[in-house]
Amino acid sequence: xxxxxxxxxxxxxxxxxxxxxxxxxxxxxxxxxxxxxxxxxxxxxxxxxxxxxxxxxxxxxxxxxxxxxxxxxxxxxxxxxxxxxxxxxxxxxxxxxxxxxxxxxxxxxxxxxxxxxxxxxxxxxxxxxxxxxxxxxxxxxxxxxxxxxxxxxxxxxxxxxxxxxxxxxxxxxxxxxxxxxxxxxxxxxxxxxxxxxxxxxxxxxxxxxxxxxxxxxxxxxxxxxxxxxxxxxxxxxxxxxxxxxxxxxxxxxxxxxxxxxxxxxxxxxxxxxxxxxxxxxxxxxxxxxxxxxxxxxxxxxxxxxxxxxxxxxxxxxxxxxxxxxxxxxxxxxxxxxxxxxxxxxxxxxxxxxxxxxxxxxx
Amino acid sequence: xxxxxxxxxxxxxxxxxxxxxxxxxxxxxxxxxxxxxxxxxxxxxxxxxxxxxxxxxxxxxxxxxxxxxxxxxxxxxxxxxxxxxxxxxxxxxxxxxxxxxxxxxxxxxxxxxxxxxxxxxxxxxx
Numbered sequence: 001x002x003x004x005x006x007x008x009x010x011x012x013x014x015x016x017x018x019x020x021x022x023x024x025x026x027x028x029x030x031x032x033x034x035x036x037x038x039x040x041x042x043x044x045x046x047x048x049x050x051x052x053x054x055x056x057x058x059x060x061x062x063x064x065x066x067x068x069x070x071x072x073x074x075x076x077x078x079x080x081x082x083x084x085x086x087x088x089x090x091x092x093x094x095x096x097x098x099x100x101x102x103x104x105x106x107x108x109x110x111x112x113x114x115x116x117x118x119x120x121x122x123x124x125x126x127x128x129x130x131x132x133x134x135x136x137x138x139x140x141x142x143x144x145x146x147x148x149x150x151x152x153x154x155x156x157x158x159x160x161x162x163x164x165x166x167x168x169x170x171x172x173x174x175x176x177x178x179x180x181x182x183x184x185x186x187x188x189x190x191x192x193x194x195x196x197x198x199x200x201x202x203x204x205x206x207x208x209x210x211x212x213x214x215x216x217x218x219x220x221x222x223x224x225x226x227x228x229x230x231x232x233x234x235x236x237x238x239x240x241x242x243x244x245x246x247x248x249x250x251x252x253x254x255x256x257x258x259x260x261x262x263x264x265x266x267x268x269x270x271x272x273x274x275x276x277x278x279x280x281x282x283x284x285x286x287x288x289x290x291x292x293x294x295x296x297x298x299x300x301x302x303x304x305x306x307x308x309x310x311x312x313x314x315x316x317x318x319x320x321x322x323x324x325x326x327x328x329x330x331x332x333x334x335x336x337x338x339x340x341x342x343x344x345x346x347x348x349x350x351x352x353x354x355x356x357x358x359x360x361x362x
Numbered sequence: 363x364x365x366x367x368x369x370x371x372x373x374x375x376x377x378x379x380x381x382x383x384x385x386x387x388x389x390x391x392x393x394x395x396x397x398x399x400x401x402x403x404x405x406x407x408x409x410x411x412x413x414x415x416x417x418x419x420x421x422x423x424x425x426x427x428x429x430x431x432x433x434x435x436x437x438x439x440x441x442x443x444x445x446x447x448x449x450x451x452x453x454x455x456x457x458x459x460x461x462x463x464x465x466x467x468x469x470x471x472x473x474x475x476x477x478x479x480x481x482x483x484x485x486x487x488x
Contacts, residue, residue, distance in 0.1 A: 034425045035400045224426055289403045289450070291423045312425060313402040320403070342405065342421060
């Protein structure tokens with residue numbers, strides 16, 4: 001099947017980006033190199049085309065009740081403009097997808113989902129919605145999205161895009177009239193830095209991109225560094241740390257699972273919590289610089305005790321680190337484990353999966 | 363435009379060997395380092411390890427991917443470039459100066475199976 005393209009695809013090609021498939025789209029992986037783009041976001045400001053992300057609008061009298069039914073976090077009585085991170089789970093407790101829920105207004109919620117899961121999610125959400133008084137609309141094709149991320153993002157969005165955003169608290173959003181249309185801006189991101197995500201029409205998205213490019217103050221950044229940035233601060237990627245077979249508890253995301261309310265998958269998660277986890281995702285740091293990568297086996301006591309979910313030589317710290325799903329017996333801090341990389345086994349130890357501290361403006 | 367040096371022998375897997383007497387200095391080409399991007403780790407064999415033409419002897423790792431190193435020649439490793447342990451990015455800045463292993467050649471005639479500079483140039487311009 002032919003990959004989809006975002007509304008900014010031609011701009012990426014013109015910039016000479018390395019293009020690769022991701023989540024059913026042909027996406028820019030890097031424009032210059034991952035290290036420079038990564039550092040631009042940590043130190044100044046970078047922008048990402050994230051138009052591949054999916055958007056599902058849920059409206060109707062029972063929309064709050066419905067979203068709370070399919071979402072692990074609790075959105076009850078949320079104020080307008082509040083955003084929640086959480087998961088949608090199968091009855092098994094495995095994760096359908098991780099997502100952001102934007103409360104736009106009473107009876108109007110925008111669910112921002114992963115590109116790779118759009119078809120699966122929309123089918124699943126629509127199926128669950130049958131007995132609720134709600135309307136579910138897949139608006140993924142309508143929206144373009146640009147993420148502006150880094151310590152100078154706020155100043156740049158205000159000055160160069162002319163969008164007032166300093167009033168937005170972390171994980172809140174607002175609708176703004178801009179260029180004759182209503183756009184959405186939120187103080188969110190996937191880099192561990194302060195920043196904003198801006199949703200609008202394809203035309204508006206192109207205008208945002210062009211203005212930021214013309215300023216020469218914002219570095220275009222590809223999905224390559226988006227992954228190294230999110231990884232360093234311990235954020236999960238669906239497909240690596242989360243899958244249909246991994247529960248949020250196993251992924252260490254229990255703080256986004258509210259077991260004091262009802263939602264699909266709750267029973268399985270309560271049982272898992274009561275019985276005790278059998279495996280869990282933790283951080284592992286290696287002594288050497290060899291890089292543990294997705295799928296590599298983790299060993300201890302002469303046997304395989306887990307698998308790497310994501311790993312890099314961390315650009316911000318220079319250490320070779322990974323997140324890995326390990327047997328629960330080996331998940332205590334400082335436990336000695338080793339990762340098999342090609343023909344050798346590289347020793348290391350269990351650590352926090354946050355390898356670099358987040359720098360949010362709250 | 364990738365740099366290619368006259369007088370070296372090149373493999374299709376983008377390693378080169380510079381022959382000096384009974385020794386061969388093996389590294390990756392400028393084209394290869396460019397394709398890989400920022401090199402962050404070079405996985406090298408030990409001194410006295412044997413290498414065989416056409417078989418892997420280590421790997422070069424960039425941020426995003428690991429790429430096997432295939433030896434263009436057979437022989438015994440007599441030296442590894444220790445500087446790459448602390449500064450793997452030297453492979454990016456000058457891949458021909460920063461060879462990876464020095465091999466005592468088992469059979470100098472093996473270079474006949476490799477490409478010269480012109481043939482390698484034709485390969486990467488395909």
